Amino acid sequence: xxxxxxxxxxxxxxxxxxxxxxxxxxxxxxxxxxxxxxxxxxxxxxxxxxxxxxxxxxxxxxxxxxxxxxxxxxxxxxxxxxxxx
Numbered sequence: 001x002x003x004x005x006x007x008x009x010x011x012x013x014x015x016x017x018x019x020x021x022x023x024x025x026x027x028x029x030x031x032x033x034x035x036x037x038x039x040x041x042x043x044x045x046x047x048x049x050x051x052x053x054x055x056x057x058x059x060x061x062x063x064x065x066x067x068x069x070x071x072x073x074x075x076x077x078x079x080x081x082x083x084x085x
Contacts, residue, residue: 008032013057029062042066
């Protein structure tokens with residue numbers, strides 16, 4: 001059964017091309033609500049590897065801006081962008 005996108009889902013893939021002016025990665029987002037021009041939304045992405053093999057890609061969620069609480073979230077250096085190079 002193929003994956004079915006849900007509202008708020010984001011997918012970003014390597015753009016395989018010989019054109020040096022082309023973007024490195026391309027993808028899409030499924031809006032979770034109506035979005036106004038100029039409105040800022042949060043985007044969170046994770047590195048994914050397909051179960052059937054193939055190239056790694058980024059998937060994630062688009063959401064309304066985070067409302068910070070009184071306590072800061074924990075910090076981690078795990079999963080930084082070294083795989084993008």
